[in-house]
Amino acid sequence: MKSTAIKTRSITKYSISIFLFFLLSFSYANAHQAGVATAHPLATEAAHQILRQGGNAFDAAVAATAALAVVEPASSGLGGGGFWLLHRAEDGFETMLDGREMAPSKAHRDMYLDKKGNVILGLSINGPLSAGIPGVPAALAHLAANYGNLELAKSLIPAIRYAREGFAVDSHMLDLIKFRQQALLASPAAAKIFLIDGKVPPLGHEIIQSDLANTLQMIADTNGKGFYQGEFANTLASGVQSAGGIWQAEDLINYKLIEREPTRGEYHDLRITSAALPSSGGVTLVTMLNILEGFDLDNASPAQRAHLIVEAMRRAYRDRAQYLGDTDFVKVPIERLTNKFYASGLRSSIHPNKATPSSLLPTVVSNTGTGTDTTHFSILDGDGNRVAATLSINYPFGSAFMVPGTGILLNDEMDDFSAKPGITNVYGLTGAEANAIEPGKRPLSSMSPTFIEDDRNIIILGTPGGSRIITMVLLGILEYADGGYADSIAKLGRYHHQYIPDKIIYERDTFSAEDINQLKKWGHTVEQHSGTYGNMQVVIVDKITETVSASSDPRKGGEASVK
Numbered sequence: 001m002k003s004t005a006i007k008t009r010s011i012t013k014y015s016i017s018i019f020l021f022f023l024l025s026f027s028y029a030n031a032h033q034a035g036v037a038t039a040h041p042l043a044t045e046a047a048h049q050i051l052r053q054g055g056n057a058f059d060a061a062v063a064a065t066a067a068l069a070v071v072e073p074a075s076s077g078l079g080g081g082g083f084w085l086l087h088r089a090e091d092g093f094e095t096m097l098d099g100r101e102m103a104p105s106k107a108h109r110d111m112y113l114d115k116k117g118n119v120i121l122g123l124s125i126n127g128p129l130s131a132g133i134p135g136v137p138a139a140l141a142h143l144a145a146n147y148g149n150l151e152l153a154k155s156l157i158p159a160i161r162y163a164r165e166g167f168a169v170d171s172h173m174l175d176l177i178k179f180r181q182q183a184l185l186a187s188p189a190a191a192k193i194f195l196i197d198g199k200v201p202p203l204g205h206e207i208i209q210s211d212l213a214n215t216l217q218m219i220a221d222t223n224g225k226g227f228y229q230g231e232f233a234n235t236l237a238s239g240v241q242s243a244g245g246i247w248q249a250e251d252l253i254n255y256k257l258i259e260r261e262p263t264r265g266e267y268h269d270l271r272i273t274s275a276a277l278p279s280s281g282g283v284t285l286v287t288m289l290n291i292l293e294g295f296d297l298d299n300a301s302p303a304q305r306a307h308l309i310v311e312a313m314r315r316a317y318r319d320r321a322q323y324l325g326d327t328d329f330v331k332v333p334i335e336r337l338t339n340k341f342y343a344s345g346l347r348s349s350i351h352p353n354k355a356t357p358s359s360l361l362p363t364v365v366s367n368t369g370t371g372t373d374t375t376h377f378s379i380l381d382g383d384g385n386r387v388a389a390t391l392s393i394n395y396p397f398g399s400a401f402m403v404p405g406t407g408i409l410l411n412d413e414m415d416d417f418s419a420k421p422g423i424t425n426v427y428g429l430t431g432a433e434a435n436a437i438e439p440g441k442r443p444l445s446s447m448s449p450t451f452i453e454d455d456r457n458i459i460i461l462g463t464p465g466g467s468r469i470i471t472m473v474l475l476g477i478l479e480y481a482d483g484g485y486a487d488s489i490a491k492l493g494r495y496h497h498q499y500i501p502d503k504i505i506y507e508r509d510t511f512s513a514e515d516i517n518q519l520k521k522w523g524h525t526v527e528q529h530s531g532t533y534g535n536m537q538v539v540i541v542d543k544i545t546e547t548v549s550a551s552s553d554p555r556k557g558g559e560a561s562v563k
């Protein structure tokens with residue numbers, strides 16, 4: 001009897017241990033739901049599909065990157081680049097995959113200037129001469145091989161299906177086709193896919209991309225290598241050369257995906273992790289937050305608050321123009337620019353109710369850009385792995401040049417270099433020596449995939465929008481600091497100042513008429529944007545309740561979902 005009792009107790013204890021083991025393993029594997037927010041419902045679905053099949057956030061990021069290349073071809077693609085900010089849950093490791101384009105070996109600093117030294121308009125925006133060597137295919141392979149649970153080929157399946165079977169054009173894409181119709185017409189391969197007999201297609205038109213499906217399948221079959229060497233790479237190089245470009249087959253062989261230490265900062269009790277150079281996003285963001293930390297924004301009036309934020313933007317964007325570039329080529333004073341003492345100096349030059357004319361700060365001139373390109377997605381899996389990725393081919397449809405037989409639209413990221421010191425790019429951004437063109441160098445970017453963390457929540461966010469990306473992320477962080485959450489961060493009214501041009505651009509309904517008058521009285525030039533801008537994708541996990549929230553910018557047709 002006694003022995004039976006002991007046996008029963010030990011069996012019970014054993015059963016409880018087994019039960020607890022399974023419960024813990026189960027709860028570890030499904031600690032919380034997964035959240036995905038991307039700029040297109042089909043990309044969100046692709047990411048969830050891969051998560052359901054046992055993929056982690058990194059596999060889902062492969063699926064979303066490839067899907068966006070197919071269904072949002074105006075914004076990113078295999079012919080472009082990007083930054084993937086990663087957090088691995090099991091050991092807290094964080095890194096940024098730098099898949100930014102590299103300047104071809106035959107690029108040189110005056111390549112967009114005429115004999116008189118003037119910039120030739122359009123040369124760095126349209127056609128193959130504007131394209132850097134793409135990094136997206138290398139990043140897909142690197143993500144899958146080093147961080148994913150699944151084979152690259154498996155995570156590419158949804159994108160290959162979308163390319164082969166087609167998808168319906170939405171109104172956002174239609175607007176961008178109209179905007180780039182002339183440039184697309186110059187490339188017969190691109191015009192064949194995105195136009196019908198040279199005309200803009202109707203809403204809902206099915207876009208089938210068989211060449212792109214074959215290229216994605218080749219990438220799957222060769223684990224990404226086939227893009228950068230052999231027959232396919234030769235096709236890319238000769239296709240570019242026969243249309244007037246300068247790519248060499250060796251430029252593709254020499255492309256390097258780089259892992260970089262993210263840029264970090266703190267704003268009150270928030271820990272910020274964002275992009276490293278060659279994105280200016282992290283450094284510029286940290287400079288602005290450091291300046292603002294010394295102001296009592298909570299008790300400022302709306303106009304006062306906007307004034308202080310704008311003055312922080314002005315100063316950080318001046319430094320961006322002056323100092324930032326690819327750290328593999330130039331020395332950038334990152335320590336100084338992200339230091340809180342340095343920010344105190346900048347803060348002390350801000351008058352509480354008077355705009356500082358940008359002309360009183362050292363450096364150059366410009367106009368403003370459209371900011372409609374690029375894409376961002378945020379992914380959190382059930383284990384807490386996360387990815388914030390901002391990807392681009394630069395201008396809508398990039399260079400608008402498609403290499404015949406490949407389905408690949410090339411980027412026009414070379415325009416993110418400063419073609420000539422002091423001369424502005426398509427976003428009205430100015431630059432100095434640090435961002436001059438050199439073979440193998442990466443153009444300065446504004447893409448700012450970002451994590452924000454405090455004791456309660458982890459936020460994954462980012463947005464497209466050219467030069468305005470960094471100020472949108474800043475406003476998102478300040479909204480969270482003010483008690484906002486996923487939906488309010490995504491829909492928040494936006495305003496922007498980038499030092500040059502010396503004006504505040506704002507979205508309708510962001511400021512009251514009274515605040516606008518006040519800002520004008522304080523010496524600001526204020527201009528309402530003609531429409532909306534940005535496409536913010538936010539995922540938040542509450543660490544205490546393990547509740548996941550996600551939101552896709554209501555301005556565009558993206559989709560956020562928690563499953």
Ligand code: GLY
Pocket residue numbers: 374392393394395413416444445446447466467
């Ligand atoms: N091409 C936009 C950016 O990298 O900022």
